[in-house]
Amino acid sequence: xxxxxxxxxxxxxxxxxxxxxxxxxxxxxxxxxxxxxxxxxxxxxxxxxxxxxxxxxxxxxxxxxxxxxxxxxxxxxxxxxxxxxxxx
Numbered sequence: 001x002x003x004x005x006x007x008x009x010x011x012x013x014x015x016x017x018x019x020x021x022x023x024x025x026x027x028x029x030x031x032x033x034x035x036x037x038x039x040x041x042x043x044x045x046x047x048x049x050x051x052x053x054x055x056x057x058x059x060x061x062x063x064x065x066x067x068x069x070x071x072x073x074x075x076x077x078x079x080x081x082x083x084x085x086x087x088x
Contacts, residue, residue, distance in 0.1 A: 021048065025054060026083060
């Protein structure tokens with residue numbers, strides 16, 4: 001992944017944090033073209049201002065235990081940067 005994409009992804013996270021949309025849920029985009037060799041290539045970011053809204057969405061997700069990232073938590077922020085910068 002190029003450095004330009006990494007900067008854009010970090011800028012997106014910073015912009016969401018500034019807009020007080022601090023709770024993020026990452027989910028695979030489920031279409032026929034997004035999956036290759038059993039690995040999802042496209043991820044959707046769902047962002048919320050309130051934790052209760054994020055939890056409500058997480059309860060409706062198909063996955064067993066979706067993780068809610070909190071951009072105010074530096075550990076979560078760093079982990080999300082790593083997830084977005086991985087090519088697979």
